[in-house]
Amino acid sequence: MATRAAVIVPIVDDPGDVALQQHWRKAWSLSSLAGGADAWLDRAGFDRAPWLATALAGGIVAWFALPSPIAWIVAMAGCILLASATVALTRPGDDYVHLRRAVVAVALLISAGIALVWIRSVVIGAEPIARPQVIWLEGKVLERENQPAQQRVRLTLAYRDAEAGLARKVRVNVAPDDLDPGIAEGAHVRLRARLMPPAPPMAPGAYNFARAAWFAGLSATGTAIGPVQLIGSATPGGTLARRATHLVRPRALAARRLRRRHRRGICQRRPWRNLGRGR
Structure with a gap:
């Protein structure tokens, strides 16, 4: 009958023992991984910028x-602590210089990204209105966008909310028949509108209009009820505005000419499409 020999566990530190060498193999693999990363960063050069x-x-x-x-x-505190610890553990003449610099730079930039968008949210973000409301508002037209396909004109207005004591920016859709043709950007108008707070996403992962409106500075969106009254016409711009108009006008003329040539090309190609229909 065969017998199995007992496994002998060595007591002394034998350099030739396989069990005692396993720990050193792991440490060697980690050091080689860090060395490879540091060498790759050294070869990358300016390719590290992206x-x-x-x-x-x-x-x-x-x-x-x-x-x-x-x-x-x-998250910001964790990134700053990671960068600080990396700098504190660095010694003169230490290995992995490029790897340590990369850890510090990445940690600080992640923290800076969080701080950047947070500051932008506080500075630009607009508090939405508390509830749906129908109000009379008097303000200045910041932007006019004609949307003939939807049979409406979209006005972006800035007005003073007397109840909240805040200056608000809203977007209102107006029927073309209720809008004076003389109303342009910079005009002062008065209208009655039904305003709604920006809507949150309808489902998880859907488009978040409330977040987009926050960063766009919109406090509400709505629809005009009745005609829009023109109180004051838009004042003409100064020298800079006139120069900008002169610069934009040639571009508009060039775009119009390109559209005309494109339409002529389509009209010339249409007879070739109808050749087979007469058979």
């Missing part, structure tokens, strides 16, 4: 992904 932009964009994405300001602060 990774810095990616780190900044990652911080911006993290701001949108994290749920609350506390999470934003924790």
Whole structure:
């Protein structure tokens, strides 16, 4: 009958023992991985710049992904602590110089991305109205957008909310028949409108119009009720505005000529399409 020999566990530190060499193999693999990364960063040179932009964009994405300001602060603090610890552990003549610099730069840029979009949200973001309302508003036309396909004209207005004591920016859709042709950007108007707060996404992962309106500075959107009254016409711009108009006008003329040539080309090609229909 065969017998199995007992496994002998060595007590002394034998350099030739396989069990004792396993730990050193792992440490060697980790050091080789770090050395390979440092060598790759050294060879990359200026190709490392896109990774810095990616780190900044990652911080911006993290701001949108994290749920609350506390999470934003924790993420920023963690990145700053990681960069500080990396700098504190660096010694003169130490290996992996490029790897340590990359860790510091990426951590700081992620933190900067979170801070950048947070500051932009505070500075540009507009607080939405509390509830749907029908009000009379008097303000200045910031932008006029003609939408003939939808049979409407979209006006972006700036007005003073007396109840909240805030200057608000709203977007109102107006029927073409209710709008004076003389109303342009810069005109002062008065109208009655039905305003709604920007709508949140209808389903998880859907388009978040409330977030887009926040960064666009829109407090509400709605529809005009009745005609829009023109109080004051738009004042002509100064020297800079006139120069901008002179610069834009040649571009508009060139675009119009290109559209005409394109239409002529289509009209000339149409007879070739109808050759087979007469058979």
